[in-house]
Amino acid sequence: MARRSGSADLPLHGGRVPAWLGQRMTRLGAVIAEAIVHHYGREEFLRRLAHPFWFQSFGAVMGMDWHSSGITTSVIGALKRGLAPLSGELGIHVCGGRGRHSRQTPMELATIGARVGFDGEALAQASRLVAKVDSAAVQDGFDLYLHGFVVTDDGQWAVIQQGMNGDARLARRYHWLSEGLRTFVDTPHAAIEGQNQGEIVNLTDRRAEASRDAQLDLLRDLGPDGVLREVVTLQGRQEAAPAQPLLPHLIMPAHHDVRPKDVILRRLHGALAAAAERGPQDFADLLLVPGVGPRTVRSLAMVAEVVHGAPCRFADPARFSLAHGGKDRHPYPVPLAVHDKTIDVLKSAVARAKLGNDDKLDAFRRLDAQARQMEREATGPDLPAFIDEEIRRSHEYYGRSVFGVEPAPGAKGEQPPQKRPSARPGQGGKVFLGGRSQTNPPGETMF
Structure with a gap:
C-alpha cells in the first residue's frame, strides 16, 4: 500500500520565474535526475518525487524560492523541459503541468504509450482518477490547478498536483506513487502537503471504507430523493468524529527570509567543513573541470x-x-x-559515468558521506553571519535576482546586464561579464 509521508504549509506567492533562472533550473534539475537514475535507478527517482520534503529541497537547491508554492510549478516545468531530450535514454517522461497543460496529460500519456509500449490509455485513466480523488473524494478547501504526471517506460509513475485556497493564501501539494498502489480509493496518497484547515472530508482514508459502501447502498436503495430525506433527518444529530492521527508535516513559514530556526545548523557546518577539507584544488583535479573553487565545492x-x-x-x-x-x-x-559551475561539474561527472568511468561521479557520494561524518563535530559561522558574507561577496559571483544584477558594496546604480559567465580552460581562464573580463592567474580558481 502506498505510504503517506507528511504534510506542509505552502504560502502562495505571485510572480514568474525569470528566464535566466528557469534555464539554469532546467539544466541542473535534469543532471541531478541523471545522477540519481545512474546510482539508484529511475524507480528511486519517482520515490524522491513522491517525498514532499525532498521535493521542496530539490527546488530550493536549484535557486527557486525555498518556502513558496511556486516551487511546485517551477520544478515540474524544469523537469519537463530538461528531461524531454533525455527521455529516450532515461526512460522517464514528464506530462501535464499547470492550468491548460494539466488537461493535456491524458493525451500526452496516450502518445508516449504508443511510442514506448506502455498502456497509455490505462495511465490516462489513472491520471483522471488521481485528479478526481484529490478534488472530490478529499474535500479540504483547495482547488486543483496543477497536475504533473511522471512516468517511466515500464509504466511506473508518480503524480505531483497542487491545489489553492485563495482566501487563506495557501497551497496544498499532493504526492502519489504507483509503487504498491492497489486501489485509488483506500489511502492511496504518498503524501499530502498543506496546513490543517479544519475538518476535512477524506473518503480515501481506509477507515472510510464502511462509509463508501454505505453511500453506495443508500443511493441504490433510496435513490437521490431518499438520500436527501435521510440527510435532512440526520442534521443536528452528528457526533464529533474522532481526531485523525497526526502525520509528520513540514511547515513552510510565511516569512521569505531564511532564519536560524529554518536551518539545521550542524548539517550546514558539516557541508562547509567537508568542502574545506577536500580542498578546492584537489576537487578540481579529481573532476577535471577547471575553475572550481571553494565556493562551488560548498x-x-x-x-x-x-x-x-x-x-x-x-x-x-x-x-x-x-x-x-x-x-x-x-x-x-x-x-x-557558482550555479553554472555546479552544472558544468555535475554534467562532466555524469558524462564520464555514462562511459563507464564512475569514479568522477562517485566523488559526489564521497563528498556527501564526508559532510555527514563531519557534521557531528564541525563548527562554523552562525546563519546570519554566513548570509551576510554571501551578500557582501555576491557581486564577485555575479549575483542576480528579480531586482537586477547585484552591485559591488558601495557602488551606485545597477551594473550592466550579465551574460552567462564562461571560463576558458588553460593556464588561466577568462570569465566574461557584460563586456568586461577578469583573468584568473595560473593555478588560481575564483569560485
Missing part, C-alpha cells in the same frame, strides 16, 4: 546530498537554498557563476 556538497541523502535529511529545505540563493534575493541573490 554548493556541490549540498547538491550531493540531494542526490544521495536519506529522507530524514530534508526536514529543513531552507538549508538547500544556501547552495544557490533565491530569485527574490532570499537568502541572497543567485550566484550565477
Whole structure:
C-alpha cells in the first residue's frame, strides 16, 4: 500500500520565474535526475518525487524560492523541459503541468504509450482518477490547478498536483506513487502537503471504507430523493468524529527570509567543513573541470546530498537554498557563476559515468558521506553571519535576482546586464561579464 509521508504549509506567492533562472533550473534539475537514475535507478527517482520534503529541497537547491508554492510549478516545468531530450535514454517522461497543460496529460500519456509500449490509455485513466480523488473524494478547501504526471517506460509513475485556497493564501501539494498502489480509493496518497484547515472530508482514508459502501447502498436503495430525506433527518444529530492521527508535516513559514530556526545548523557546518577539507584544488583535479573553487565545492556538497541523502535529511529545505540563493534575493541573490559551475561539474561527472568511468561521479557520494561524518563535530559561522558574507561577496559571483544584477558594496546604480559567465580552460581562464573580463592567474580558481 502506498505510504503517506507528511504534510506542509505552502504560502502562495505571485510572480514568474525569470528566464535566466528557469534555464539554469532546467539544466541542473535534469543532471541531478541523471545522477540519481545512474546510482539508484529511475524507480528511486519517482520515490524522491513522491517525498514532499525532498521535493521542496530539490527546488530550493536549484535557486527557486525555498518556502513558496511556486516551487511546485517551477520544478515540474524544469523537469519537463530538461528531461524531454533525455527521455529516450532515461526512460522517464514528464506530462501535464499547470492550468491548460494539466488537461493535456491524458493525451500526452496516450502518445508516449504508443511510442514506448506502455498502456497509455490505462495511465490516462489513472491520471483522471488521481485528479478526481484529490478534488472530490478529499474535500479540504483547495482547488486543483496543477497536475504533473511522471512516468517511466515500464509504466511506473508518480503524480505531483497542487491545489489553492485563495482566501487563506495557501497551497496544498499532493504526492502519489504507483509503487504498491492497489486501489485509488483506500489511502492511496504518498503524501499530502498543506496546513490543517479544519475538518476535512477524506473518503480515501481506509477507515472510510464502511462509509463508501454505505453511500453506495443508500443511493441504490433510496435513490437521490431518499438520500436527501435521510440527510435532512440526520442534521443536528452528528457526533464529533474522532481526531485523525497526526502525520509528520513540514511547515513552510510565511516569512521569505531564511532564519536560524529554518536551518539545521550542524548539517550546514558539516557541508562547509567537508568542502574545506577536500580542498578546492584537489576537487578540481579529481573532476577535471577547471575553475572550481571553494565556493562551488560548498554548493556541490549540498547538491550531493540531494542526490544521495536519506529522507530524514530534508526536514529543513531552507538549508538547500544556501547552495544557490533565491530569485527574490532570499537568502541572497543567485550566484550565477557558482550555479553554472555546479552544472558544468555535475554534467562532466555524469558524462564520464555514462562511459563507464564512475569514479568522477562517485566523488559526489564521497563528498556527501564526508559532510555527514563531519557534521557531528564541525563548527562554523552562525546563519546570519554566513548570509551576510554571501551578500557582501555576491557581486564577485555575479549575483542576480528579480531586482537586477547585484552591485559591488558601495557602488551606485545597477551594473550592466550579465551574460552567462564562461571560463576558458588553460593556464588561466577568462570569465566574461557584460563586456568586461577578469583573468584568473595560473593555478588560481575564483569560485
